[in-house]
Amino acid sequence: MAVAPSAELLEWPKKDKRRLLHAVYRVGDLDRTIEFYTECFGMKLLRKRDIPEEKYSNAFLGFGPEQSNFVVELTYNYGVTSYDIGTGFGHFAIATPDVYKMVEDIRAKGGTITREPGPVKGGTTVIAFVKDPDGYIFELIQRGPTPEPLCQVMLRVGDLDRSIKFYEKALGMRLLRKFDNPQYKYTLAMMGYADEDETTVLELTYNYGVSEYTKGNAYAQVAIGTDDVYKSAEVVKLVIEELGGKITRQPGPIPGLNTKITSFLDPDGWKTVLVDNKDFLKELQ
Numbered sequence: 001m002a003v004a005p006s007a008e009l010l011e012w013p014k015k016d017k018r019r020l021l022h023a024v025y026r027v028g029d030l031d032r033t034i035e036f037y038t039e040c041f042g043m044k045l046l047r048k049r050d051i052p053e054e055k056y057s058n059a060f061l062g063f064g065p066e067q068s069n070f071v072v073e074l075t076y077n078y079g080v081t082s083y084d085i086g087t088g089f090g091h092f093a094i095a096t097p098d099v100y101k102m103v104e105d106i107r108a109k110g111g112t113i114t115r116e117p118g119p120v121k122g123g124t125t126v127i128a129f130v131k132d133p134d135g136y137i138f139e140l141i142q143r144g145p146t147p148e149p150l151c152q153v154m155l156r157v158g159d160l161d162r163s164i165k166f167y168e169k170a171l172g173m174r175l176l177r178k179f180d181n182p183q184y185k186y187t188l189a190m191m192g193y194a195d196e197d198e199t200t201v202l203e204l205t206y207n208y209g210v211s212e213y214t215k216g217n218a219y220a221q222v223a224i225g226t227d228d229v230y231k232s233a234e235v236v237k238l239v240i241e242e243l244g245g246k247i248t249r250q251p252g253p254i255p256g257l258n259t260k261i262t263s264f265l266d267p268d269g270w271k272t273v274l275v276d277n278k279d280f281l282k283e284l285q
Helices: 030-041 099-108 160-171 229-243 277-283
Strands: 020-026 044-051 056-062 071-077 089-096 112-119 126-131 137-142 150-156 174-181 186-192 201-207 219-226 246-253 260-265 271-276
Touching (some): 030 044, 030 056, 030 071, 089 201, 099 126, 099 137, 112 137, 160 186, 160 201, 160 229, 219 277, 229 260, 246 271
Parallel strands (some): 150 201, 219 271
Antiparallel strands (some): 044 056, 056 071, 089 150, 112 126, 126 137, 174 186, 186 201, 260 271
16 A cells, blocks of 8 residues: 655644543542542433452543533553643643532532632633642633533643644644743643634643653543544554654554554643544443
8 A cells, every 4th residue: 555645644643633622640549530520510420330450440521422522531450549740731621601610519519719709910711710629720711602511621831933833733633722921931822623612622731841740640631533544553653753742552453442543742742542432432342
């Protein structure tokens, strides 16, 4: 089979059917976190499984079914009660029609509020920040009804323009918005596959003068669906050669599960897993 020229191959991510599937991270007490997310955030527990031979359990939670919505995949490793979140991971975000009410509900259930609700500095959008039992931060954003309340994953990066290029070229994301705040010395870029009020986006943040962050061992990765894992992996390989990063798993089926995946690190070391769309839907049956 003839290899597609680079220029043609690099067009593939824009044509591919992609969406953010889930974010994977580790927690110290699975039942405690499930209770917090369902009672305080209003998420639903979608599925839970225990793999004793590998000494871990995980749970999937979100605001809608995995077939259509972005979810969190929580991992509990037997006997490990705490993790280091590091300095690079920022927060998740949840959109809600009434931030003030949500904060009061969370406070009443014993949740920790790290920023009281109110407009963003220099803007009108009402936000608040809360901390979950493991120390992960969730931003609450006041927004009208949306098909995807679990709306952001924020990661800090050392070179914003390089990161924007990487996610555009390797993953076919669009730059939805870029915002510079010289007063507070940061610039951010919203990257995604649809508008911010329709879907989950990556919020990449550059803090002036900071080029490296610690990763910790708590947050793991995001997963993104693709119609062709092999072709998508070829694109990622090309982009890594240009902008940096590393392939961590060559494309192919997971033993025992047969779901085809590939995984890689971006230039800052953030991990993404690309998952075959058809295989993913089979997993959910």
